[in-house]
Amino acid sequence: MHRHLRTLLLGAAACALAAAAAEAAPKKGHAAMTSTAAKPGAIFEHASPLFLQAPQFDKIKDSDFKPAIYEAMAQQKAEVTRIADNPAPATFDNTIVALERSGRMLDRVTQVFSALTGANTNDTLDKIDAETSPKLAAHNDFIYLNPKLFARVQKVYGARASLKDPEARQLVAVYYEQFLRAGAKLSPGDQTKLKALNEQLSSNSTAFQQKLVAAAKAGALVVDDKAKLAGLSEQQIASAAQAAKTRGLDGKWVLPLQNTTQQPLLQDLSDRAVREELFNHSWTRAEKGDANDTRELIANQAQLRAQKAKLLGFPNYAAYVLQNQMAKDPQAVQAFIGQLAPAAGARAGREAADIQKVIEAGGEHFQLKPWDWERYSERVRKAKYDLNGEEIKPYFELNKVLTDGVLYAATQLYGVTFKERHDIPTYVPEMRVFEVHDKDGSLMGLMYFDYFKRDNKSGGAWMSNLVGQSKLLGTKPVVFNVANFSKPAPGQPALISFDDVTTMFHEFGHALHGLFASQTYPTLSGTNVARDFVEFPSQFNENWALDPKVLSHYAMHYKTGQPIPQALVAKIKKASSFNQGYTMGELIAAAEMDMQWHMLAADAGKQDVDAFEKQALKAGGVDYADVPPRYRTSYFLHIWANGYAAGYYAYLWTQMLADDSYSWFETHGGLTRANGQRFRDLILSKGHTLDYGPMFHAFYGKDPDIGPMLKHRGLAGDD
Numbered sequence: 235m236h237r238h239l240r241t242l243l244l245g246a247a248a249c250a251l252a253a254a255a256a257e258a259a260p261k262k263g264h265a266a267m268t269s270t271a272a273k274p275g276a277i278f279e280h281a282s283p284l285f286l287q288a289p290q291f292d293k294i295k296d297s298d299f300k301p302a303i304y305e306a307m308a309q310q311k312a313e314v315t316r317i318a319d320n321p322a323p324a325t326f327d328n329t330i331v332a333l334e335r336s337g338r339m340l341d342r343v344t345q346v347f348s349a350l351t352g353a354n355t356n357d358t359l360d361k362i363d364a365e366t367s368p369k370l371a372a373h374n375d376f377i378y379l380n381p382k383l384f385a386r387v388q389k390v391y392g393a394r395a396s397l398k399d400p401e402a403r404q405l406v407a408v409y410y411e412q413f414l415r416a417g418a419k420l421s422p423g424d425q426t427k428l429k430a431l432n433e434q435l436s437s438n439s440t441a442f443q444q445k446l447v448a449a450a451k452a453g454a455l456v457v458d459d460k461a462k463l464a465g466l467s468e469q470q471i472a473s474a475a476q477a478a479k480t481r482g483l484d485g486k487w488v489l490p491l492q493n494t495t496q497q498p499l500l501q502d503l504s505d506r507a508v509r510e511e512l513f514n515h516s517w518t519r520a521e522k523g524d525a526n527d528t529r530e531l532i533a534n535q536a537q538l539r540a541q542k543a544k545l546l547g548f549p550n551y552a553a554y555v556l557q558n559q560m561a562k563d564p565q566a567v568q569a570f571i572g573q574l575a576p577a578a579g580a581r582a583g584r585e586a587a588d589i590q591k592v593i594e595a596g597g598e599h600f601q602l603k604p605w606d607w608e609r610y611s612e613r614v615r616k617a618k619y620d621l622n623g624e625e626i627k628p629y630f631e632l633n634k635v636l637t638d639g640v641l642y643a644a645t646q647l648y649g650v651t652f653k654e655r656h657d658i659p660t661y662v663p664e665m666r667v668f669e670v671h672d673k674d675g676s677l678m679g680l681m682y683f684d685y686f687k688r689d690n691k692s693g694g695a696w697m698s699n700l701v702g703q704s705k706l707l708g709t710k711p712v713v714f715n716v717a718n719f720s721k722p723a724p725g726q727p728a729l730i731s732f733d734d735v736t737t738m739f740h741e742f743g744h745a746l747h748g749l750f751a752s753q754t755y756p757t758l759s760g761t762n763v764a765r766d767f768v769e770f771p772s773q774f775n776e777n778w779a780l781d782p783k784v785l786s787h788y789a790m791h792y793k794t795g796q797p798i799p800q801a802l803v804a805k806i807k808k809a810s811s812f813n814q815g816y817t818m819g820e821l822i823a824a825a826e827m828d829m830q831w832h833m834l835a836a837d838a839g840k841q842d843v844d845a846f847e848k849q850a851l852k853a854g855g856v857d858y859a860d861v862p863p864r865y866r867t868s869y870f871l872h873i874w875a876n877g878y879a880a881g882y883y884a885y886l887w888t889q890m891l892a893d894d895s896y897s898w899f900e901t902h903g904g905l906t907r908a909n910g911q912r913f914r915d916l917i918l919s920k921g922h923t924l925d926y927g928p929m930f931h932a933f934y935g936k937d938p939d940i941g942p943m944l945k946h947r948g949l950a951g952d953d
Contacts (some may be wrong), residue, residue: 313335351363371433371435404923442874452526473721506605532867686719711751810948893943
């Protein structure tokens with residue numbers, strides 16, 4: 235997942251900070267550090283003196299953020315007012331470029347604040363987030379609903395054909411569209427209504443994510459009898475004991491929840507009652523009728539979004555969101571999902587039948603339920619492909635996967651190299667930091683990795699920037715990846731699943747998109763692209779995890795150093811389409827649910843969340859038996875707080891783009907420097923300097939084709 239933080243962004247990300255809030259557990263790392271700033275917040279007034287303006291995590295205090303955010307907003311308001319009131323005729327330089335230069339302090343503070351509220355939060359930061367998020371939404375409106383400023387932007391837009399630089403012309407067009415989507419042409423009365431809606435939407439997003447993090451923490455399964463953990467490895471049991479100890483529950487075991495419906499430990503737990511209990515803890519985490527219940531908030535949020543869309547002239551919020559995406563409109567998305575849903579459902583049905591046979595063949599007599607799927611599908615995998623997940627893990631030690639796999643693949647494809655730094659401050663000690671150098675040795679940027687799960691960290695995995703790239707501002711990208719892998723017990727290796735390996739390659743695909751940014755203007759730089767394009771580079775990068783040259787370089791047994799046997803590699807590849815009915819089905823169900831929520835008209839009224847969820851899945855033909863959606867409405871962080879409203883389909887859409895691109899690589903020689911350079915030149919380094927359709931066409935040679943996706947994802951037919 236990619237998290238975007240650019241103050242001058244609209245639409246689903248109207249409040250930049252609301253996209254990255256996180257949990258309300260005590261934070262370790264930066265909270266106790268002292269600031270040398272003369273006054274609270276002053277540390278953000280100027281660019282960091284550290285290498286490439288890396289944040290001074292060793293000096294930043296929680297008390298710096300609120301005064302810095304308010305001071306930064308005041309500074310940008312003054313800058314914007316000067317631009318709007320400029321008596322000189324509007325030009326590209328004195329209007330558009332001036333806007334690009336504005337808000338430097340606000341970018342600095344919000345980029346760091348977003349990183350911490352997402353990955354290392356605490357009660358203080360959560361309170362600041364709740365207070366400032368509506369203020370930031372109002373600040374956004376101050377810029378985009380300023381009639382004098384819009385008149386100047388409109389003037390430059392009308393004369394954009396005279397600009398010789400294509401990137402400059404694109405920037406003007408993007409700004410003009412952002413002003414329109416923000417309501418710049420609405421009447422003063424409607425603008426007042428819109429401002430109120432934006433503030434409430436922002437507050438709701440922040441409240442949702444804080445409730446959800448608290449709900450996930452409270453929803454962890456506490457086990458007081460070790461016997462109930464039968465099936466787990468010694469390392470897994472040690473991790474559960476450590477998680478309990480961290481919570482002050484010595485002598486017990488805690489199984490924390492990850493963000494998705496299914497939980498990884500369901501594969502290993504042999505006690506069916508415990509599996510059901512863990513699944514139900516996940517399924518109902520935010521539906522307890524307590525302070526962390528999200529349903530009332532969601533019902534309100536859906537109504538407000540529909541009202542905002544109507545005010546801006548759209549039939550529903552999905553139509554509003556999709557207008558500037560690659561897909562363009564809800565009908566295109568529904569048609570796309572419609573091509574996938576039947577194939578995924580049929581495939582999942584065959585998978586369920588295979589699992590039921592395995593259950594009965596083992597002498598057990600019960601009907602397959604979602605909490606059984608992971609455990610018994612693993613038995614099918616072993617039977618069909620002779621593949622055991624625990625047999626694979628010893629070959630995937632996290633640090634080796636990172637340096638000799640993820641980073642090595644980038645070197646082979648793009649010529650970039652990495653040098654670890656140990657003198658750059660981080661917000662938690664276990665983070666790693668690398669300098670990134672281009673093929674000619676020149677410095678490109680800085681890369682951070684924060685991989686381990688914490689109670690004060692949002693679920694899932696993501697990438698974002700701490701410093702954005704811009705030739706105008708003279709900044710190079712400072713990028714970070716975050717994941718939620720189980721931290722091993724002290725002295726133990728971090729052995730991860732192949733799914734985790736894939737996550738590492740995925741998030742680093744986002745990082746490459748950010749690191750290869752080569753734009754003049756920050757608004758168009760790097761990953762500042764549409765939701766249904768931004769996941770394309772990341773999903774494409776997953777393919778290199780199993781490339782023979784890459785795999786043989788990193789997949790070594792952590793004890794013996796022996797490479798992964800080719801017979802085991804063959805099993806992994808053969809099993810790559812295994813369980814794809816389930817995997818695709820849960821994604822499709824979540825995407826359809828998202829679309830149904832955001833295709834509600836303003837006059838639809840307030841929905842009963844539980845009833846609407848059932849109806850939405852049935853209406854979309856994705857109420858698959860035994861395949862629950864990857865996220866339920868009540869814990870769907872992507873769409874209620876992380877900017878993916880009417881955009882979760884993007885993961886599927888960009889799978890299509892990624893599979894098309896990988897099929898191009900296969901046809902043209904696979905992993906080569908020449909192919910990597912072409913992909914970098916035509917996709918990874920372009921940012922939003924071109925429209926997405928023509929950009930993709932320039933690389934692929936034609937428009938997107940769903941055929942490779944159906945083939946690669948195992949949906950084209952039987953195994």
